[in-house]
Amino acid sequence: MEKFKVLGISDEIIRSLNDMGFEEPTPIQEQAIPEAMAGNDLVGQAQTGTGKTAAFGIPLIEKVRHTGGRIQGVILTPTRELAIQVAEELNKLGQYANVFALPIYGGQEIGRQIKALRKNPQIIVATPGRLMDHMERRNIRLGDTKILILDEADEMLNMGFIDDIEKILKETPESRQTLLFSATMPRAIQNLSQKFLKNPTFVSIKAKEVTVPLVEQFYVEVPDRQKFDVLCRLLDIQAPELAIAFGRTKRRVDELSEALKKRGYSAEGIHGDLTQAKRDSVLRQFRDGVIDILVATDVAARGLDVSGVTHVYNFDIPQDAESYVHRIGRTGRAGNTGAALTFVIPRELDHLRSIERHTKRKIVRMPVPSLTDALEGQQKLAVEKLLRVIEEGNYDEYKGRAEELLNQSDSVALVSAALKLLTKEPDTTPVKLTEEAPLRARRDRNRPPQFNRRKGPGENRPPFNKNRSRPHA
Numbered sequence: 001m002e003k004f005k006v007l008g009i010s011d012e013i014i015r016s017l018n019d020m021g022f023e024e025p026t027p028i029q030e031q032a033i034p035e036a037m038a039g040n041d042l043v044g045q046a047q048t049g050t051g052k053t054a055a056f057g058i059p060l061i062e063k064v065r066h067t068g069g070r071i072q073g074v075i076l077t078p079t080r081e082l083a084i085q086v087a088e089e090l091n092k093l094g095q096y097a098n099v100f101a102l103p104i105y106g107g108q109e110i111g112r113q114i115k116a117l118r119k120n121p122q123i124i125v126a127t128p129g130r131l132m133d134h135m136e137r138r139n140i141r142l143g144d145t146k147i148l149i150l151d152e153a154d155e156m157l158n159m160g161f162i163d164d165i166e167k168i169l170k171e172t173p174e175s176r177q178t179l180l181f182s183a184t185m186p187r188a189i190q191n192l193s194q195k196f197l198k199n200p201t202f203v204s205i206k207a208k209e210v211t212v213p214l215v216e217q218f219y220v221e222v223p224d225r226q227k228f229d230v231l232c233r234l235l236d237i238q239a240p241e242l243a244i245a246f247g248r249t250k251r252r253v254d255e256l257s258e259a260l261k262k263r264g265y266s267a268e269g270i271h272g273d274l275t276q277a278k279r280d281s282v283l284r285q286f287r288d289g290v291i292d293i294l295v296a297t298d299v300a301a302r303g304l305d306v307s308g309v310t311h312v313y314n315f316d317i318p319q320d321a322e323s324y325v326h327r328i329g330r331t332g333r334a335g336n337t338g339a340a341l342t343f344v345i346p347r348e349l350d351h352l353r354s355i356e357r358h359t360k361r362k363i364v365r366m367p368v369p370s371l372t373d374a375l376e377g378q379q380k381l382a383v384e385k386l387l388r389v390i391e392e393g394n395y396d397e398y399k400g401r402a403e404e405l406l407n408q409s410d411s412v413a414l415v416s417a418a419l420k421l422l423t424k425e426p427d428t429t430p431v432k433l434t435e436e437a438p439l440r441a442r443r444d445r446n447r448p449p450q451f452n453r454r455k456g457p458g459e460n461r462p463p464f465n466k467n468r469s470r471p472h473a
Helices: 002-006 011-019 027-037 052-064 080-093 110-117 128-136 153-158 162-170 187-196 224-238 250-262 276-287 321-328 346-359 371-392 396-408 411-422
Strands: 042-045 073-076 101-104 123-126 147-150 177-182 201-204 215-221 243-246 267-270 293-296 311-314 338-344
Touching (some): 011 052, 011 080, 027 042, 027 052, 027 201, 042 052, 052 080, 052 147, 052 177, 110 128, 123 128, 128 162, 147 162, 162 187, 177 187, 224 250, 224 338, 267 276, 276 293, 311 321, 321 346, 371 411
Parallel strands (some): 042 177, 042 201, 073 123, 073 147, 147 177, 243 311
């Protein structure tokens, strides 16, 4: 905790950090917290899993902890899942500082949110669309905002929230402090920062610091039509305790989750078209271990933080290196090891090499497993089950029957029969998934921006579509 104390953090938050199991600041926290605590505007380039929520959450709580009444801090996030996740972490950080953060997002009954707003939270964590709804209804006024944070700004841009973000920023006082966090820095994000931030400090966590060192990374080169059979074999061989399989599209997630269930696996899918109640139900089942495999799109998994995920399967290769880092960061957490395996069709090998260059990490080729490998994997699991029962020693009531069987049959035959009963043989039920078009490697457009320089009045900015309808948050 000494390294946190050096950053000038109050005893109440230090106590919370201790309860949460923090030991020392991550690189983004070390760089961002002093700047934000000093009241400076800040641009942080960092992915999910680097500790950025605490990097902006600690200064935010320090700034609002002695205030009451109206909303003092606003955090904008691209998805409802991330809004909930960020609010939960802020409430843990602020538990001894009497600070309350309220998540505001689409899909939840608006009357329930209005009731919660009457309790005067100091902080709201909101998706842009739902926050605009409340502002238009006069349920939320941002005139007292002291600090505004844009989390995963590039993802909000990709989802079409740029117009809403600009409107929200214009409703806050010019004297506010603004922090912007983004995994990538496209031109539109640079323009946003130049327009609304005052001489911001720029901090960046390089790719080599965000590719989780405890995650073993592999790829399998396989045609699209064979991916599903290979996934099933891997599941039989590796027997993950909790696994996430990423699909590129909603259709892919639906087809893959149904196909897995058809072959007897405990799986469910989540994507943006599901109702909030359904998504909450699936995530609760996954967290509780009721289902073993979660099939998800990138957007649906944003902000997802489930402890105990042992394997990540990129059924479809991610769009870019940032998405790859985000996906594999779902495992290998809290000091635990994890494994990430990416399926690559031959025409996507250049795209894989591009990801390797950006992450500065070699992804190891794995041979395509056979049906024999899958069967051996299940046999190994059966042996482990038997040995575990022997180790636990809770089988005395079965000894008499075992002795009777040994008098009738050979011991090797008996153990072989037991293993056969315990072994799940590979299921080859025919399944057909709609093929996805291959991805091509793209040129790197994310050069580090120069945030100390503002654009002059004669310099062009890319136009925004003012007529774009607001996406549902």
